[in-house]
Amino acid sequence: MKQQIIVNDLGRIPYQEAWDLQEKLLKENTDAKAAARAEGEGAVPQTRHHLLFCEHPPVYTLGKSGHPENLLVSDEELAAKGIQYVQTNRGGDITFHGADQIVGYPIIDLERFYADIGRYLRNLEEVIIRTIGDYGLTGERSSGETGVWLEPGVPGRARKICAMGVRCSRWVTMHGFALNVNTDLSYFNNIIPCGIQDKSVTSMQKETGRTLPVEEVRARIVHHFADIFGAEMVEGALFAAENGR
Structure with missing residues (x-):
């Protein structure tokens, strides 16, 4: 029987609000796992899988092992530009979130799929x-660097199109990925993206030469997520009311 993943689009939401929601869902799942352990052998934890989509107002986020010096502007400059800066508990270094970028936050109990964080990231x-690939772009992996790249093995041509950083607690995941669709790439000039000096950042718009419908790209992500994780994707309205959307 396939696992069900509840899909919710949170719309445009402040980074901290989305982070708080992830923490809430993660805690619900870890509490459910603790309750099952207390019941004894054979008890099945009543965990729920979620895939949250959203878009954030302009914000730079730094991973727990990241280097603050990879932010190249001062607090005063950030305030003048209307950009937030948040230190997070995900993996990875510094990245940017903003308009026309698809941010996905899977909150998944990996023990109901496979207990392997490396496999999850792949x-x-x-x-x-x-x-x-549905849009004619050839995405690849770069050895030792999580995320999706174009031409990672070509000196001077390697460019990142999707950043990733996750956290996992008792095999429940949070945080996730940020795919640049029609993203304003000038924001990346204020940071050393992901702490990598010699590789640039790109977007689907820049690579295809056209503005892409974000909703369509999001639907393709859901389709491929279902296939790769062998899951049933269920559209949810769990957070629509409480987030005013």
Whole structure:
């Protein structure tokens, strides 16, 4: 029987609000796992899988092992530009979130799929590789660098199209990926993206030469997520009312 993943589009939402929601859902799942352990052998935890989509107002986020010096502007400059800066508990270094970027936050109990964080990250990358492949783009992996790239093995040509950073607690995931669709890439000039000096950032719009419908790209992500994770994707309205959407 396929696992069900509840899909919710949160719309445009502040980064901290989305982070708080992820923490809430993660805690619900880890509490359910603790309750099952307390019941004894054979008890099945009543965990629920979620895939949250959203778009954030302009924000730079730094991973827990990231380097603050990869932010190249001052607090005063950030305030003048109307950009937030948030230190997070995900993996990875610094990245940007903003308009026309698809941010996906899977909150998944990996023990109901496979207890392997490396495999999980490779599967997330595969979702994006197949998605951008639908638009004629050849996404690849770069050895030792999580995310999806174009021409990672070509000196001077390597460019990142999708950043990834996750957290996992008791095999429940949070945080996720950010795919640049029609994203304003000038925001990346204020940081050393992902702490990598010699590789640039790109978007689907820049690579295809056309503005893409974000809703269509999001639907392709859901399709490939279902296929790669062998899951049933269920459209949810769980958070629409409480988020005013």
